[in-house]
Amino acid sequence: MTAPVTDGTVAPNPWTTGRVAEMERIGDHLVRLRLELAERFAFVPGQHCVLRLRAEDGYTAQRDYSIASDPADPLLELMVECLPGGEVSGHLHDEARVGDELELRGPIGGWFTWTGEQPSLCLTGGTGVVPIISMLRYARRLDLADRLRICAVGRSRTELPYADELLAAGAFVALTRENLGDRVASPPYPSELEPLLDGIERAYVCGSVGFASYAVRTLRELGVPADTIRVEQFGATG
Ligand SMILES: Cc1cc2nc3c(=O)[nH]c(=O)nc-3n(C[C@H](O)[C@H](O)[C@H](O)COP(=O)(O)OP(=O)(O)OC[C@H]3O[C@@H](n4cnc5c(N)ncnc54)[C@H](O)[C@@H]3O)c2cc1C
Numbered sequence: 219m220t221a222p223v224t225d226g227t228v229a230p231n232p233w234t235t236g237r238v239a240e241m242e243r244i245g246d247h248l249v250r251l252r253l254e255l256a257e258r259f260a261f262v263p264g265q266h267c268v269l270r271l272r273a274e275d276g277y278t279a280q281r282d283y284s285i286a287s288d289p290a291d292p293l294l295e296l297m298v299e300c301l302p303g304g305e306v307s308g309h310l311h312d313e314a315r316v317g318d319e320l321e322l323r324g325p326i327g328g329w330f331t332w333t334g335e336q337p338s339l340c341l342t343g344g345t346g347v348v349p350i351i352s353m354l355r356y357a358r359r360l361d362l363a364d365r366l367r368i369c370a371v372g373r374s375r376t377e378l379p380y381a382d383e384l385l386a387a388g389a390f391v392a393l394t395r396e397n398l399g400d401r402v403a404s405p406p407y408p409s410e411l412e413p414l415l416d417g418i419e420r421a422y423v424c425g426s427v428g429f430a431s432y433a434v435r436t437l438r439e440l441g442v443p444a445d446t447i448r449v450e451q452f453g454a455t456g
Pocket of ligand 1: 281284298302303304345
């Protein structure tokens with residue numbers, strides 16, 4: 219394994235292969251892949267990797283996917299949402315099988331990372347929760363969970379990746395298209411976010427471009443300083 223460098227980023231690694239060791243299709247649109255890497259690499263929670271598909275004629279397509287696993291997990295976990303007409307996500311959802319070998323390079327990104335020092339709030343939309351799951355698993359292993367507060371927004375319980383794990387860990391989950399217990403479907407209210415802000419030194423926002431701009435605006439309106447907000451956007455590649 220490559221050792222992390224001291225500033226929280228990790229030296230880049232060459233392409234390696236990830237053998238699909240486990241996979242689970244969840245609902246109609248999500249697939250969870252657990253990969254056994256030929257060359258394991260060290261990473262910091264919040265980082266992502268690049269996955270490259272190669273056709274027999276040599277055509278390649280590559281996309282970024284956040285890492286969901288804890289750095290100590292022997293397998294690398296990804297959670298992919300199948301987008302309508304999506305070239306890579308569609309293949310992973312519909313065609314990938316246990317035993318397939320995927321080309322992969324990582325870790326990427328040194329900014330959207332959490333090493334456990336700063337008390338932080340994570341505000342995520344949909345699959346934007348994936349890098350936060352890595353942070354959560356890392357925090358729980360190191361008994362740092364009190365430093366990580368999570369508000370995860372999703373359409374429904376089946377469409378929000380890791381909804382059960384988040385709820386079991388005490389995260390605040392806001393569903394926008396179905397009720398959750400006594401909570402009526404809606405985005406998070408400022409009054410629901412305010413208690414999560416007490417004492418935080420950093421905020422992580424992750425999701426679609428639209429979600430990220432809504433989340434940053436909401437945090438700014440609640441008084442969170444702009445320079446403490448770190449954003450990762452899952453923008454369209456088409
Ligand atoms: C740093 C980073 C981390 C990411 N992590 C994840 C992750 O953990 N899980 C995950 O599912 N995705 C993640 N993504 C998004 C991922 O990289 C791809 O963009 C996504 O899987 C679509 O690729 P595709 O080949 O299936 O779709 P394409 O064939 O590229 O596009 C198909 C259609 O979908 C639209 N589209 C493409 N990307 C998106 C998008 N992200 N949101 C909405 N519409 C889109 C296109 O405009 C087009 O109309 C991440 C992106 C970034 C930049």
